[in-house]
Amino acid sequence: SQQGEEDPQALSIQEGENATMNCSYKTSINNLQWYRQNSGRGLVHLILIRSNEREKHSGRLRVTLDTSKKSSSLLITASRAADTASYFCATEIQGAQKLVFGQGTRLTINP
């Protein structure tokens, strides 16, 4: 079963704007990861945040994790047309050795 719930399901913004996607989950985790998927392609790992971390940066990406609320957010700053893709959060559940993916957010960057 899917543990992660992404919000919104779809997001459309203008190039240059910031995009924020949210992920909520249900059970305790070891870490949370964000992946990007371009249409018809495999998933590409973007960033991993451990359960004892609250914020992490990578280039134009900023991820936050609030374990008390069981939620995470992915912020993409200064968006570009090439950022158009689906974004998935995936949680590594404590006691399991696998990732559980959410349903994804479809992001469209309009030029």
Added chain:
Amino acid sequence: EAGVAQSPRYKIIEKRQSVAFWCNPISGHATLYWYQQILGQGPKLLIQFQNNGVVDDSQLPKDRFSAERLKGVDSTLKIQPAKLEDSAVYLCASSLGMRGQIRPETFGSGTRLTVV
């Protein structure tokens, strides 16, 4: 490093036929995963191998799906017989992760299966 290789890229079959997918993970990656991704949804784990042993196959429909990883390297996923609801993209991924040490997974481009 070379990525995760999958073949075929696309496959169209009739229901009740059988089909097989092949995956070659990144060299040295101990863990191999097969996911099913139905259109508009996130990937769902079907089976996870650690070297050539099965770690998790709890969501694999074992009456029709089977998978093997011979010699702890390449893997094949088979569906026999296929149903219409098996239409999906089948993704293979691999990671360095040993037991209890999940690392980010590297995904192949997937095989898009259409059952008609």
